[in-house]
Every structure is written in structure tokens, then in C-alpha cells.
Amino acid sequence: MELVKVEDLRKYFEVRTFTLPFTKKPKLYVKAVDSVSFHINEGEIFGLAGESGCGKTTTGRCILRLIEPTSGRILYRGENILDYDKSKMRILRRRMQIIFQDPYESINPRMLIRDVVAEPLRVHKLASSEEELEDMVARALEDVKLVPPDDFMYRYPHELSGGQRQRVAIARALILNPEFIVADEPVSMLDVSIRAEILNVMLDLKEKYKLTYLFITHDLAVAKYFCDRLAIMYLGKIVEMGDVEEVIDNPLHPYTKALVAAIPVPDPKVKIGEIPIIGEVANPLNPPPGCRFHPRCVYAKDICKKEEPPLVEVKKGHFVACHLYSKG
Amino acid sequence: MRGVDVGVAAMPVLSVQDLKMYYLVERRGWVRAVDGVSFDLEKGEALGLVGESGCGKSSLGITILRILPFNAKIFGGKVVLEGKDILQMPEDKFRKEIRWKKISMVFQGAMNALNPVMRVGDQIAEAILLHEDVGRQEALERARNLLKLVGIDPSRANSYPHEFSGGMRQRAMIAMALACNPSVMIADEPTTALDVIVQAQILKLIKDIQRRLGISTILVTHDLSIVADLCDKVAVMYAGKIVELGPAEKIYYRPLHPYTAKLLGAVPSVKGKRRRLEFIPGAPPDLLYPPPGCRFHPRCPYAEEICKKEEPPMKEVNGVKVACHRVEELWNL
Numbered sequence A: 001m002e003l004v005k006v007e008d009l010r011k012y013f014e015v016r017t018f019t020l021p022f023t024k025k026p027k028l029y030v031k032a033v034d035s036v037s038f039h040i041n042e043g044e045i046f047g048l049a050g051e052s053g054c055g056k057t058t059t060g061r062c063i064l065r066l067i068e069p070t071s072g073r074i075l076y077r078g079e080n081i082l083d084y085d086k087s088k089m090r091i092l093r094r095r096m097q098i099i100f101q102d103p104y105e106s107i108n109p110r111m112l113i114r115d116v117v118a119e120p121l122r123v124h125k126l127a128s129s130e131e132e133l134e135d136m137v138a139r140a141l142e143d144v145k146l147v148p149p150d151d152f153m154y155r156y157p158h159e160l161s162g163g164q165r166q167r168v169a170i171a172r173a174l175i176l177n178p179e180f181i182v183a184d185e186p187v188s189m190l191d192v193s194i195r196a197e198i199l200n201v202m203l204d205l206k207e208k209y210k211l212t213y214l215f216i217t218h219d220l221a222v223a224k225y226f227c228d229r230l231a232i233m234y235l236g237k238i239v240e241m242g243d244v245e246e247v248i249d250n251p252l253h254p255y256t257k258a259l260v261a262a263i264p265v266p267d268p269k270v271k272i273g274e275i276p277i278i279g280e281v282a283n284p285l286n287p288p289p290g291c292r293f294h295p296r297c298v299y300a301k302d303i304c305k306k307e308e309p310p311l312v313e314v315k316k317g318h319f320v321a322c323h324l325y326s327k328g
Numbered sequence B: 001m002r003g004v005d006v007g008v009a010a011m012p013v014l015s016v017q018d019l020k021m022y023y024l025v026e027r028r029g030w031v032r033a034v035d036g037v038s039f040d041l042e043k044g045e046a047l048g049l050v051g052e053s054g055c056g057k058s059s060l061g062i063t064i065l066r067i068l069p070f071n072a073k074i075f076g077g078k079v080v081l082e083g084k085d086i087l088q089m090p091e092d093k094f095r096k097e098i099r100w101k102k103i104s105m106v107f108q109g110a111m112n113a114l115n116p117v118m119r120v121g122d123q124i125a126e127a128i129l130l131h132e133d134v135g136r137q138e139a140l141e142r143a144r145n146l147l148k149l150v151g152i153d154p155s156r157a158n159s160y161p162h163e164f165s166g167g168m169r170q171r172a173m174i175a176m177a178l179a180c181n182p183s184v185m186i187a188d189e190p191t192t193a194l195d196v197i198v199q200a201q202i203l204k205l206i207k208d209i210q211r212r213l214g215i216s217t218i219l220v221t222h223d224l225s226i227v228a229d230l231c232d233k234v235a236v237m238y239a240g241k242i243v244e245l246g247p248a249e250k251i252y253y254r255p256l257h258p259y260t261a262k263l264l265g266a267v268p269s270v271k272g273k274r275r276r277l278e279f280i281p282g283a284p285p286d287l288l289y290p291p292p293g294c295r296f297h298p299r300c301p302y303a304e305e306i307c308k309k310e311e312p313p314m315k316e317v318n319g320v321k322v323a324c325h326r327v328e329e330l331w332n333l
């Protein structure tokens, strides 16, 4: 069952440019997300990966309407939430939450942990008494393995380790019993020895509460352990999408191939080889015509410079946007 | 040369012996960031110094290069470069002969520290002029050659840092570290802020340079995969100390220290099968109050009484140096 469906999502940011008086310059846009479509099944972990600036965060925030998309449709249980008014959106917000890379984006450093976690309950007026509120906070802290909860409730965020703070952010996201969570690089700032602890907590919670995740990461190794399906973005577009093992072990798009080839592995006998890619990523203000990857692609053909390749299914469930795989 | 009974051929380029450097934090005491660290760096070798953030890697680098902040103090040890203890050398002499000329460093995050209003070529030339008695023209010429060496078109010497991509700026920093032909280069998290494709290109550059110029390199990083790609030898650091040291293959295929073993279990590999990763419960200790005995004992699944009381000595086991009381017993060695 599809929980979330994104159709032709676009987000263009207008950029200010310096102009002389009386000259009319065309407005410039960063096409941060440019016609992105995918769906997330209920109970699934859908990964969104790619290098910094490719549009992952913007996509995630548009889905939650934390920023307004330029165009497109976002269906949640079949309804286009871009048509929702404020009050309908407010109710929906309880079901969709976000976890940021930096826990301080959702944690007020001057609040006690208890109040940080309880804040959404207060905002939505969901606890009938202080005791009930405290009970709910304690349960949320237990869920993220901050135990015993009494040891954490009356402390301040800075008294916790980075991993513990991220668990507080997760507890806060969970307290409203959401169904869908956007996790934007939730472990990127953490050391490797504690990363897995957070990821395992997230997996346990997913089982326990039947959650669905959109997991944003720049780290394909982490994606491989955590996600069911994976989409790779390049300059605002999805270039490849499929089961995580398919995409990583058997990449089809020339960009995904380069990305996977560039990743070091923790094995001294395996060295990074030649990386099949040319030059550096283009300026997002002025993306290349045709396939946006064509100036860097070692397989580019004539058509790649002119026509944009559509995202097509080349194997069951494995989608690629590349002319090399188009029929005919 | 007397006193070097192992023979000159086997003498390491750099030998760090029981080095200690602490930071004073007002009203709280000493942060024991580098606490009895020893290792040798052989000629042309790439040593990976790996550990989690805050374990003292950068502190070790700046102690070797003697560029310490005002609140730092060296509490002992030796840094022997080509047979001479350079830790005791007068600062004047150290600046003239060692820093940058024999040992240079690519600093963590330094690619964002280039002077924004100065052309890149001039900045590299400046580094040369500061350390060597050459003319401006010659320095500029060398700067251009250095840019070429690190894969940047020499004509770009006239560009400003903002005209460079992140990867190019990092290349320029490497060029600067190579400016005076050092015998040792310390690269501190040289790819941490970069995307993975650029990272791979920078790692390749470091490998190439190391091979072509025979520079001995210390690669400082938190990333075990990067070390596996680049280094022959690995030193695993935890809470201010090296806990395991040896050839990369031995360490990765048969880690002996419980910390190394657990850490490797936590590293995801893009080539691995999907599974739940392991983690190490707890967090590294505050180095103001490091735990007694083995510093890893509060997180170690194998800790026993002795581990809480006595500091484990470095022992040589199976060609690897390990600081763990129980190592033989744990692995039936």
C-alpha cells in the first residue's frame, strides 16, 4: 500500500543577483528539485541519496510542507496534501515528523529534556494532566533507550552525548505517534561506534509502531544497511531507483556507477579503482541541457546533449533515467 | 653513527616515543589529549591514525609540529626525526629547519582557511618565501609547478580561492604542504568535508604523491574505510592512547584489541550484506577525567577487575602491538 506518493515535484528557489539599475535581468532559479516522482509503501524505508546539493533535503521538506513546493502533487494516503488548508494540515502534522541531522534544529538548548520531548504534546494539547504528560515522555524516552527515563528528564541537552541528544530528538518526533518520519541524515554527525545504536533504535521503533521512513543520506554504505528501496538524485532529479541491493550492487546509471566506485570499503585488499566520471558537478543555476549528467558521463551519446532521458523501468522495480537503456 | 644499533637502514623517519600533551582547562584541570603515544613511521610509509572524534588525533599532529595553543603543555616524551629529538629543539631552530621543511601538515578544514583576497599561487609562493631563501620569481615558478603536481592547471595560479571548487582548494592545501619538500606529511581529515567522488580523487592524489615523492605520510581520520584504502600501517587511537598498532591487513582481518574489533563491527561497507550493525554502548570518556586502568573498560564487554585498575601495557602479539590485558586469553593466542 502506498503511504506517500510524490508526483512531478518541483521546487525552484529564486536567487538574487546583482543588477545595474534600469537593466532587466531574467530571474535566476536554482531548480533544487525538478520533476521528482516516487512513492513510499507503508512500512517501508525509502532512501534518498546523492551528493550534497542534489536536492535531498528540499525534497524531504516539501513532502512535509515545511517548505511549499513550486508545483507537483504530494499524496498522503491518496489525498493531495498540497490542497489541504491550515487546519487540515495541522491535524496531518501529527502523523508526519522529521528528524534532522543536527538535533539542535529541533531541540531548544535551554529546555529540560522532559520539556523538549513534551513540547509537541503541549502544542497539540494531547495530555490531560501533567502526570499523563510525564508518563508519555517517560515512555518515549524508554523507546529510544534513554533508561531509566528519570535519569534524563531533568537534564539539559548539553549534558548529554551527541548520540543521546539525537535519541531525544527521535523521542520528540515519536511522542505524537506518527506514521511517517522523514529522517534527514540523522546519523551523519555521529561517530561510527554510536551510529549503529541510533539506527537500531530506529529499526526497533519502526517494527514496534509500524512506521514508514524517508531516510535521507549521502552515505551509500549506511543506506545499504538501512533502506529497502533507494533513489539516487543528481542535480534535482532522480537518476536511478530500485531495491537497495539492486541499485548499489548492480548500478545501471553512469552516475550511480561512479558514485559506488568512489566509496572506500573497510578492507585493505580492496582499493578504490578508476572512477568513471569527468570533471565536477555543474552549477545548479545553469544545469546542462539534455541529460544533466552528460558533460561528466563517459558514455554520453549525441542524444544525451539534447533530450532529457525519462525515468523508465528497465528491470522489475529498477528505474533508470539514461538514454543508454532506452528502447530502440 | 653511534647509538643506533638497529642499523641506519632500519631507522624510522619519525619516531614518537611516550608523547604526552595535555590542555589546561580553567578551574577544571588537564585534558589528557595525548597520553603516552608511541609509534614509528618508516620511510615512504603511509600510517593511518584512526579513532573517533575527540580521541586526540589532531592534538597529536599539532604536538609533533609544535603548533600548540597557549593552554597546551607537553608533559614528556620524544619526537625523533631522522635520529634527532626535535621536541627539545629551540623554537627558533625548529621553525627554520623542521616545521614545513621536514614535517608539514594539511589541517582539518583548512581548505576553507585560504586567504580569500589573495591569489592561490601567491599564497603557495608565500609559504615558500617564509621558509626558504629564494626570490619571488622562483617561488612563484615553484608554486605553479606544485599546482601542476597536485593536478591543477598552473594557469590557475592567478585565481582566487572562491574560484576553486572544494576539491581544488584541498589540492591547493596539499600543494602548500609540499612546498618545501618535506619528508613527512601529516594530513588531518583531508577529505572530511568533501563529497565521495571528490574524496576518492583526493585520496588518489595523496597516494600518487606518496609514491612519486616517497613522502612518509600520517593520515589522520575517523574513517576506517579511508585508512584501508590508503595506508599500509594502522594506529588505532582511543581516549588519548594508541590501543593497537600494526600492518593494515592484520588489524582489519584479525583485530586483537576489543575496541578495534567492535569498531570494525560498526563500520558499514557498501560491499557488505544487509544486517544490523554492531555498536559500542556508551560514549568515549571525557579526557579531563579518563577512567583508571584501561580507558576502554567502561565500554568493553570483556572487562575484568584488572582492567579497572591497571593500565594495560603495549605488548607485541602476532606482529601487532596491542594494549589489552586479556588479549592472549581472548583469542587463545
Ligand SMILES: Nc1ncnc2c1ncn2[C@@H]1O[C@H](COP(=O)(O)OP(=O)(O)O)[C@@H](O)[C@H]1O
Pocket (backbone or CB within 6 Å): A013, A014, A030, A031, A032, A050, A051, A052, A053, A054, A055, A056, A057, A058, A059, A284
Ligand atoms: N532556501 C534556499 N534558497 C536558495 N537555494 C536553496 C535553498 N535551499 C536549498 N537551496 C539550493 O538547492 C539545492 C538543493 O539543496 P538541498 O536540498 O539542501 O540539497 P541536499 O540536501 O541534497 O544537500 C542546492 O543547490 C542548494 O544550494
Ligand SMILES: Nc1ncnc2c1ncn2[C@@H]1O[C@H](COP(=O)(O)OP(=O)(O)O)[C@@H](O)[C@H]1O
Pocket (backbone or CB within 6 Å): B023, B024, B025, B031, B033, B051, B052, B053, B054, B055, B056, B057, B058, B059, B060, B069, B071, B287
Ligand atoms: N585548545 C583546547 N583546549 C582544551 N581542550 C582541547 C583543546 N583542543 C582539543 N581539546 C580536547 O582534546 C581532546 C582531543 O581533541 P582532538 O585532538 O581535537 O581530537 P580528534 O582530532 O581526535 O577529534 C578532546 O577532548 C578535545 O575536546
Ligand code: SF4
Pocket (backbone or CB within 6 Å): A253, A254, A255, A291, A292, A293, A294, A295, A297, A298, A299, A300, A301, A304, A309, A321, A322, A323, A324
Ligand atoms: S543519459 Fe546519457 S549522458 Fe546521461 S548518464 Fe545516461 S548515458 Fe550518460
Ligand SMILES: [Mg+2]
Pocket (backbone or CB within 6 Å): A056, A057, A058
Ligand atoms: Mg541536505
Ligand SMILES: [Mg+2]
Pocket (backbone or CB within 6 Å): B057, B058, B059, B108, B188, B189
Ligand atoms: Mg581532529
